[in-house]
Amino acid sequence: xxxxxxxxxxxxxxxxxxxxxxxxxxxxxxxxxxxxxxxxxxxxxxxxxxxxxxxxxxxxxxxxxxxxxxxxxxxxxxxxxxxxxxxxxxxxxxxxxxxxxxxxxxxxxxxxxxxxxxxxxxxxxxxxxxxxxxxxxxxxxxxxxxxxxxxxxxxxxxxxxxxxxxxxxxxxxxxxxxxxxxxxxxxxxxxxxxx
Numbered sequence: 001x002x003x004x005x006x007x008x009x010x011x012x013x014x015x016x017x018x019x020x021x022x023x024x025x026x027x028x029x030x031x032x033x034x035x036x037x038x039x040x041x042x043x044x045x046x047x048x049x050x051x052x053x054x055x056x057x058x059x060x061x062x063x064x065x066x067x068x069x070x071x072x073x074x075x076x077x078x079x080x081x082x083x084x085x086x087x088x089x090x091x092x093x094x095x096x097x098x099x100x101x102x103x104x105x106x107x108x109x110x111x112x113x114x115x116x117x118x119x120x121x122x123x124x125x126x127x128x129x130x131x132x133x134x135x136x137x138x139x140x141x142x143x144x145x146x147x148x149x150x151x152x153x154x155x156x157x158x159x160x161x162x163x164x165x166x167x168x169x170x171x172x173x174x175x176x177x178x179x180x181x182x183x184x185x186x187x188x189x190x191x192x193x194x195x
Contacts, residue, residue: 002077002193004112009052010073011039011066013059019071020051021117021133024061027054048181050114061120074126075112076138081189082110088188098180105185113186137182141190144173165195 011020022039029037030053034044039051051057057066078085088094089102114135116126121133145163152159162169175183 002080003115004075004077005072006075006112007070008050008073008114009068010071010118011051011054011057011059012069012071013062013064013066015062015064016059018061018120019069019118020059020061020066021121022051024059024120025051025054025057025066026060027051027057030055071118073114074116074129074132076115076186076189078113078185078189079110081192082106084192085110085185085189089184094184098184101180102184105181110185137179137186138190141183141187 011025012018013020013024020039025039026036027039028035029042029045029047030049031047032042032045033055034042037043037054039049039054039057041048051066052068058064059066086106089099089106094102115138116129116132117135119131119133123136124134124139126132126134148162149159151157152162161167162171173183
């Protein structure tokens with residue numbers, strides 16, 4: 001399928017003896033050098049990175065300086081959807097500013113998307129992977145569908161009329177530019193992969 005595993009370098013809190021998911025570590029952005037940024041993306045310049053790339057990282061839980069250790073992660077093979085995503089971005093469906101922002105990812109080359117996080121984390125534990133949790137941006141968009149399913153159950157609407165691949169309905173998402181890559185690269189690839 002479209003999921004693979006890899007050993008990656010992660011940050012480990014030697015005081016609490018846990019791997020630090022991206023939101024449990026802070027440090028300096030490796031691109032713009034903004035201080036106190038989380039371990040997945042810079043809120044100042046919008047760069048995405050992994051926690052091991054932070055400069056002067058620290059655990060936001062214990063304050064300890066983390067050490068680098070190898071750790072197993074699960075990845076969604078985003079590049080499997082390169083052609084579909086490129087066609088989507090080059091269509092007239094997106095605002096030109098958003099399309100241009102997303103094209104930056106193609107120029108850099110689509111990379112596998114890390115969809116796992118270690119405990120302590122929140123959300124849903126991955127089946128057959130004790131202590132590993134789905135990254136929030138993998139399951140959050142599915143929550144949109146779950147909310148619609150609940151509405152359909154309460155009102156008698158037909159859920160498949162909205163989300164079935166043969167549906168003639170359109171679904172609109174109003175999102176902030178800082179999370180465009182989740183909603184306009186990962187989410188369409190997930191939907192396409194799930195047919």
